[in-house]
Structures are given as structure tokens and as C-alpha cells.
Amino acid sequence: MPHVEASDGVRIAYQVRGDGPPLVLLAGQANDHHWWDGVRDDFAGARSTVTIDYRGTGESDRPQLPYSTERFADDVVAVLDGLAVRRADVYGTSMGGRVAQWLAVRHPGRVRALVLGCTSAGGPHAVDRSGDVRRSLIRPDPLEVRQTLLELMYTPAWLATHPGPYHTLGDRSMPAHARRGHLVASDGHDAWDALPGIVAPTLVLHGTDDLLNPTANAPLLAARIPGSRLELIQGARHAYFEECRELAGPLVLDFLDQQAPRR
Template sequence: MTGTDERPDAFARTDDGVSVAYQCRGDEAGRPLVLLAGQANNHHWWDGVREDFHGTARTITLDYRGTGASDAPRDGYSTPRFADDVVGVLDALGIERADVYGTSMGGRVAQWVAARHPERVRRLVLGCTSPGGPLAVERDASVRRALAQPDPDAVRQTLTELMYSPGWIAEHPVPYGTLGDPGMPPHARRGHLVASNRHDAWNALPSVVAPTLILHGDQDRLTPPENVPLLAARIPDARAHLLPGARHAYFEEHREAAGALVREFLG
């Protein structure tokens, strides 16, 4: 089967009783590859590129709690909790070990999957992300102010420009699948924001045993590329690659180059 098929969601039940939707695409005989989306996004974050991995992989996505078809509880939002939800999906599928590729907040979640459940991760890819905590390099004050505007249209425009270059935006009209799940209830959106902001895996990263590839756009202002050497220094078996001219959604705008790097790394 190809990556364009629309098999229905399946559901995993977490240990705290939350129903988490997940989606499997590609050849069922392929090596399992978990794709983890950014903050406040569902599995459609990956729609533009997931089929690029179906030559060798069976891709697995999920709707984080609070997004998509998953339950939206009032609490339980943190990157370690999201990581445990990922493992719950692997358990539901009977998958003992998978490759894990997380971008943005998904990269933060992927750090915890690899650190807390090292036996479940064969290879790890971290994209446009950071270790979190006081030693991470945060976005500058002008970006924070722009994203905190009261006008939602202005915020969406700012986020679009942080994700993509002007040339790419001009050639690729909306909609974009990386600007947030419009169906999220407000409490879940706040929960995702708090989860991402409170992420701090600094002390856990040295326990990651999976070979790790770190990818980042060198023009990323949403998550500054200065976080790349921090991650690379904390993870024992890590290599890093900066994509010239790329912003936060490097995996989509620089699809060919980024996809080739990931496929080569995963083997």
C-alpha cells in the first residue's frame, strides 16, 4: 500500500484511561517508523512528507491527547506523558522496537521516548527541537511578542513566516498542516503550550542509547539552531546536520534534502 491510502484511525487506551488515535500507513512489512508532530498539531503535520519513507518503512503517527480524534482530558499534558502515550501505541500494535522521528515539540517527546524506554527505540531523529530547561537557547523576545498578539490572524501569519520562507509561501498556497489543530479545545491548547514550555530533558539525554541524527534549519527563529550543539553534546551517539536557508518546517520546504538524510540514516 502507498502512503496516500486513508485507512481509518485505530485507538490505544493509555494507563490513565485516555483514548489515543493512531494511524498506520505504507507497507505493513516495512520497518516501523514513528513520526511525532509539533505542539498543538495532529497527525496531519506529516501529510506532505510521510509517503517519502514508505519505500522501506511503515509509518505510524498519532493524535496527541487533546488533538485530532484522541480524547482531550483536562490534565495529563507533559512531554514525558506524551512519550508514554507513544509507547502505548507501540504496545497496541505489538511493536517491540521502532525508529522514532520527532520534530519541534515532537522532538521533545521523542527525547523522552528514547530516554525512558531505550529498549523500544532502534534509531532516533530529532528535528527543529531543543533539550528544554534553563540551559536551552530560547527564541528571542520579538518572536515571543509576535506570537502573543491578541489577533489570531496576525499570530497565524507570524507562525507561517516562522515555518516557511517567503518564496515557499508564494509558491505553496494555504492550507498548511503545520499551523495547529483548529479543532482543539482551549484547555488542551493551553496544556500543549505548558507541556512544551516545561520540557527539560537535559539530565535524561545522556541515557539515550539509540544512534541519533539531529536536523535543523539554520534560519529557524522559532527554535534557534544554537540548540543543535547542546543536544549533540548531551546524546552519546549523535550526529548533526544544519540545512542552509531552512526555517522551522525544514522537513517540508526542504523535503528532498531532509528526507534523503533521514532515509540514509535509518538505513
């Protein structure tokens, strides 16, 4: 698997598939590129998709260094540099949406268009998940936690007809220090003050029944980014992009196609 070296020497693995203009796909917290396995082919006919294994996941290095969404964004730029990609469309979901925010803020010339899915601005302005949801995710029984996470990701009807494997439950090979680092990075994210500086055309996507990252964050995020567009997918939970792929994928591609041609 190919790698690039980040500015601090950490090796970052990446994957490229398909042909066409580049689309960077950014996964959720404590997940590697397999997060996108269920839907990546939906973009294959129109885009060359670029994924990464965040530091701490997959085939990337797993340093015992501070982790942050800003650092993850800089790692994405290292991958784009390694591929000689000057500008790309960027689609980030969950923590990947937080990474995508910093990518658009810190490296505006590298982002042609931006899609932020099931994510938030973070910090005190974000709407946090409920205490009940938080407690359900720290129960001592890992099987109970896994079942809770599945039910936060997908509706009961979808789970009943899709027995797995599931690609959104985390990279089980991560060492404990990296898992903690990802949690700290996501929880510490706060881009609220910087969001008005985003210049890339932006689409905000969210499921209406998302309790893991409450849906109320979507209009807050959209209102904070100048000229952004908001789309809510009725009845969808956190993994709307997979369960509602027939709707979400075309929404993303239509939005990207509507933007000005890349120069």
C-alpha cells in the same frame, strides 16, 4: 480510526500507512497527525509510518488532566504495544522531538534509532526564542499571528509558490484547555540531565534560519547525546522537513539505513 487506551484510560488515536520497518513520526505542539501530510509519502516506499494524535488533538480524547512530554512519550509506547511493535525508529520534530527524547530515555528498548528535528533539550540550558518572536505570537489579531507563524515556518520564496493548505499551524479543533496543556507540556520540558543516557543512534536535524526554535539548540543537543550526528540545512526555517523535503527525507532514511539491523 483505531485507538489504544493509555495507562490512565485516555484513548489515543493512531494511524499506520505503508509497508516495511516501523517509523514513528511525532508532530509539533498542538498538532495532530496531519502535521506530516506534506511529507509522509516520502517514507512510504521504505517504512511503515506510525503517527498519533496526541491527547487533546485530533481523534484522541481531550482530558482535563495535566499534560507533559513524558506523558506523551508513554502514550506512544501504548500505541506501539497495541500494534505489537517491539522496537521502532522514531522521528520527532519540534515538540515531537522533545517527546522523542523521553521515549528514548524512558523506554530505551523500544527505540532502534532516533531523529530529533528542530527541537531542544528544554529547561535553562536551551536557547529560547527572542522576545520579539514571543511577542509576535501573542498579538491580539489571530490573522497576524497566523502570518507570523507561517513566516517562522517557511521562507518567503516557498510561501510565494505554495499557497497552502498548511499542515503545521495547529489543530484548530482543540479545546482551550488542551491547547494550554500542550503549551505547558512543551514549555515545561527539560531533559538535559537525562540526555547522556540515550543509547539509540541519534541524528539531530535543524534549519540554519530557524527562529521559532533557535538553531543554536541543535549543537547543544547533539553534544549532549553520546555519539550523535548533527546536520544543519542551510537557509531552512522551522518546517525544514516540508520545505526542504527533497534533502531532509533522504537524510533521515540514509541515517536509519546505516544503523545496525534490527534484532
